[in-house]
Amino acid sequence: MEGEPTLRLRVFDLNCWAIRYLSKRRQERVRLIGDTLCQEGFDLVLLQEVWSEQDYSDLKVKLASCYPFSHYFRSGVIGSGLCVFSRFPILDTLLYQYSLNGYPYMLQHGDWFGGKSVGLVIMKISGIIFNVYITHLHAEYCRDKDSYLPHRLVQAWELAQFIRHTSKAADVVLLGGDLNMHPEDVGIRLLCGWTGLQDAFVEATDIKGCKNGCTLVPNNCFTDKSELLPFPLGIRIDYILYKAISSFTVKCEELKTTMGPAPGTDIPFSDHEAVMATLHIQRQGQPVGATLGTADPALADVVTEARTEVGVGLRAAQRQRYSSGRMAVLALLLLLLQAVAALGTLAGLGADQPFPKLSFCLLAFLALGVLVLATGLHLFHTMEVKMLHGTEDQMWMALRALQERPSEG
Amino acid sequence: MEGEPTLRLRVFDLNCWAIRYLSKRRQERVRLIGDTLCQEGFDLVLLQEVWSEQDYSDLKVKLASCYPFSHYFRSGVIGSGLCVFSRFPILDTLLYQYSLNGYPYMLQHGDWFGGKSVGLVIMKISGIIFNVYITHLHAEYCRDKDSYLPHRLVQAWELAQFIRHTSKAADVVLLGGDLNMHPEDVGIRLLCGWTGLQDAFVEATDIKGCKNGCTLVPNNCFTDKSELLPFPLGIRIDYILYKAISSFTVKCEELKTTMGPAPGTDIPFSDHEAVMATLHIQRQGQPVGATLGTADPALADVVTEARTEVGVGLRAAQRQRYSSGRMAVLALLLLLLQAVAALGTLAGLGADQPFPKLSFCLLAFLALGVLVLATGLHLFHTMEVKMLHGTEDQMWMALRALQERPSEG
Numbered sequence: 055m056e057g058e059p060t061l062r063l064r065v066f067d068l069n070c071w072a073i074r075y076l077s078k079r080r081q082e083r084v085r086l087i088g089d090t091l092c093q094e095g096f097d098l099v100l101l102q103e104v105w106s107e108q109d110y111s112d113l114k115v116k117l118a119s120c121y122p123f124s125h126y127f128r129s130g131v132i133g134s135g136l137c138v139f140s141r142f143p144i145l146d147t148l149l150y151q152y153s154l155n156g157y158p159y160m161l162q163h164g165d166w167f168g169g170k171s172v173g174l175v176i177m178k179i180s181g182i183i184f185n186v187y188i189t190h191l192h193a194e195y196c197r198d199k200d201s202y203l204p205h206r207l208v209q210a211w212e213l214a215q216f217i218r219h220t221s222k223a224a225d226v227v228l229l230g231g232d233l234n235m236h237p238e239d240v241g242i243r244l245l246c247g248w249t250g251l252q253d254a255f256v257e258a259t260d261i262k263g264c265k266n267g268c269t270l271v272p273n274n275c276f277t278d279k280s281e282l283l284p285f286p287l288g289i290r291i292d293y294i295l296y297k298a299i300s301s302f303t304v305k306c307e308e309l310k311t312t313m314g315p316a317p318g319t320d321i322p323f324s325d326h327e328a329v330m331a332t333l334h335i336q337r338q339g340q341p342v343g344a345t346l347g348t349a350d351p352a353l354a355d356v357v358t359e360a361r362t363e364v365g366v367g368l369r370a371a372q373r374q375r376y377s378s379g380r381m382a383v384l385a386l387l388l389l390l391l392q393a394v395a396a397l398g399t400l401a402g403l404g405a406d407q408p409f410p411k412l413s414f415c416l417l418a419f420l421a422l423g424v425l426v427l428a429t430g431l432h433l434f435h436t437m438e439v440k441m442l443h444g445t446e447d448q449m450w451m452a453l454r455a456l457q458e459r460p461s462e463g
Numbered sequence: 464m465e466g467e468p469t470l471r472l473r474v475f476d477l478n479c480w481a482i483r484y485l486s487k488r489r490q491e492r493v494r495l496i497g498d499t500l501c502q503e504g505f506d507l508v509l510l511q512e513v514w515s516e517q518d519y520s521d522l523k524v525k526l527a528s529c530y531p532f533s534h535y536f537r538s539g540v541i542g543s544g545l546c547v548f549s550r551f552p553i554l555d556t557l558l559y560q561y562s563l564n565g566y567p568y569m570l571q572h573g574d575w576f577g578g579k580s581v582g583l584v585i586m587k588i589s590g591i592i593f594n595v596y597i598t599h600l601h602a603e604y605c606r607d608k609d610s611y612l613p614h615r616l617v618q619a620w621e622l623a624q625f626i627r628h629t630s631k632a633a634d635v636v637l638l639g640g641d642l643n644m645h646p647e648d649v650g651i652r653l654l655c656g657w658t659g660l661q662d663a664f665v666e667a668t669d670i671k672g673c674k675n676g677c678t679l680v681p682n683n684c685f686t687d688k689s690e691l692l693p694f695p696l697g698i699r700i701d702y703i704l705y706k707a708i709s710s711f712t713v714k715c716e717e718l719k720t721t722m723g724p725a726p727g728t729d730i731p732f733s734d735h736e737a738v739m740a741t742l743h744i745q746r747q748g749q750p751v752g753a754t755l756g757t758a759d760p761a762l763a764d765v766v767t768e769a770r771t772e773v774g775v776g777l778r779a780a781q782r783q784r785y786s787s788g789r790m791a792v793l794a795l796l797l798l799l800l801q802a803v804a805a806l807g808t809l810a811g812l813g814a815d816q817p818f819p820k821l822s823f824c825l826l827a828f829l830a831l832g833v834l835v836l837a838t839g840l841h842l843f844h845t846m847e848v849k850m851l852h853g854t855e856d857q858m859w860m861a862l863r864a865l866q867e868r869p870s871e872g
Contacts, residue, residue, distance in 0.1 A: 128856070167842075437578070440578075
């Protein structure tokens with residue numbers, strides 16, 4: 055295959071929604087996904103939300119003959135949920151855990167426990183070095199008042215930086231995953247602008263499946279219809295992005311999404327639709343050069359916009375750090391007051407009045423509980439402030455670099 | 464300077480031991496470090512344990528004329544402590560936080576709160592691209608029974624992987640920092656073997672300062688003498704490592720350490736000695752190629768040794784996960800029993816006996832406290848297991864790659 059002029063690569067990407075005990079008809083759907091992947095014979099499969107290692111192991115056994123190479127990225131409390139299956143050998147892997155990923159106390163939004171990350175898998179196909187990235191960013195629970203936007207922007211920025219810094223020896227970069235951002239969102243513009251990645255849906259010559267390439271559609275029986283009310287056609291939040299770095303070009307021949315129920319069954323693979331891209335990779339006579347820099351003035355605006363949002367998050371985190379710190383101090387003061395009162399009683403002061411032992415103990419425990427929780431929160435928000443501040447700094451450095459060297463990548 | 468055949472680079476590395484409220488004579492020492500750096504005029508300064516951003520800002524103001532470029536890496540609760548000062552422009556930065564870094568409940572060993580990381584700074588000096596890494600790994604508190612060894616090995620592995628994956632476009636790689644490992648330790652052999660980095664102390668033609676290049680010496684008035692009892696000359700745990708990637712060679716002309724008190728004063732810079740290296744970087748006629756692979760059979764042994772230690776850590780973490788989980792279940796059972804007893808009393812059962820309200824409440828709060836703590840511990844050790852398991856997997860993949868392609872980098 056070495057030296058072959060054109061390589062055709064079929065990529066499959068899906069957020070599997072395979073949360074043990076919580077996702078509906080999980081095992082049935084994982085079996086269905088496995089069967090379809092075997093039949094269809096893609097080259098590369100990028101799966102998210104495979105939260106159970108048992109599901110991964112089952113898939114690995116089932117797919118062993120058609121996808122002999124695979125990797126599961128472990129992180130967080132319940133795992134990263136990210137895994138890759140491939141027809142071609144995986145040479146190396148690396149995991150980067152995002153520094154911010156929601157709040158551990160938001161139990162109803164379990165993102166924090168997933169340890170959201172980006173996984174890198176390096177492969178060599180027909181002599182071409184592929185850096186394949188797979189990720190899943192923090193969910194958007196309320197678009198109008200999206201309190202997780204600063205965290206998602208930090209993730210998008212770290213994702214872009216990670217790709218830029220680790221892909222310098224690659225010929226082709228691929229990124230697949232659930233980015234939880236609409237195509238026009240600032241995070242997507244930041245990611246694409248800062249890395250030079252192109253959107254397979256935008257570049258595709260042939261598009262099949264859901265209208266506008268949507269991957270969260272009302273037709274899917276597992277989606278939450280109320281969330282999609284403002285978007286009757288659905289939304290597009292799952293992506294396949296790509297770019298060629300050295301002397302190669304990548305073209306997207308076909309982009310396809312699934313449309314609700316899988317063929318021959320009554321259920322879809324997941325609450326998301328799968329994205330499938332057929333890419334053509336061709337060797338060029340001479341290096342193409344960095345793709346960054348073509349739209350620099352616009353890119354500076356995008357970085358500024360993202361930085362403003364991160365700044366909003368920073369100020370919110372500073373407020374929360376302050377109020378949790380104040381709460382901890384108040385609880386500590388209450389405990390000290392109680393200690394004084396208890397010592398006073400022991401010393402015989404006010405011995406004529408009955409000492410309310412029970413309420414006293416209850417109050418002490420309450421104060422202690424508040425102290426522990428508020429201290430924990432204070433530490434957490436201090437870390438959050440650090441990371442938001444650090445990202446603001448990095449973005450500022452990027453802006454300076456864009457202004458100083460407008461034509462350099 | 465572009466095209467100059469030889470570049471001479473003077474690098475300064477120091478663990479500053481600048482912990483607010485805890486480190487002795489901190490402000491005096493930070494001033495002293497700043498003054499010396501101004502006088503000596505190094506090209507590149509790598510500082511660790513600058514925990515206070517105020518100290519960094521003060522240094523930045525003082526060093527503005529001789530080191531106009533600098534970067535502070537923010538992470539964790541109290542920061543990463545890592546910062547870089549440079550005579551040459553910093554083009555880009557990236558921070559990678561290690562996935563494991565001790566335990567939050569080991570308050571006396573504050574490592575967890577520092578958010579230990581590796582920082583990358585990219586610079587272009589005389590047309591040569593430098594990837595400069597700065598890091599500080601988890602401390603070793605007891606060499607005979609080092610319970611943090613698996614965490615430090617995971618960090619050394621992640622450091623090596625991060626360097627390998629991010630340095631592919633660099634001409635020269637530099638790593639400076641407090642690695643908290645002796646030169647013969649498995650972590651150092653793993654780091655050097657897997658990245659191809661060379662130890663400036665080993666390669667230097669001229670060595671000055673403490674014997675054996677030690678950086679933690681009994682002569683220093685701030686060191687804990689009891690810790691150094693088995694090592695009368697001291698230990699070497701601070702390093703400057705380097706390698707040339709493409710068509711360059713790097714040679715260490717001189718390696719120097721400080722020796723206790725700074726010249727003209729009665730105090731040393733820190734409890735660590737500073738490491739200073741003078742490097743000669745020369746352009747070669749043709750690419751040197753990857754340095755990895757020269758000692759592959761030995762490298763496979765090193766990776767196996769490291770993997771065994773990570774496995775030991777994994778089993779310990781699994782035990783802790785199990786026992787904290789069991790404790791949480793027992794606390795929950797106790798709470799349920801108490802709820803049944805309370806309901807029984809409310810229903811009028813055993814009304815002839817006085818109900819011990821106070822002890823009952825105390826016990827309930829105790830059980831609740833244990834439940835919360837044990838659940839937290841269980842979550843933490845679950846994450847620890849995931850990361851140790853993931854590292855074991857990655858090391859296994861590396862071993863397979865070493866065995867399959869013994870000559871490739």
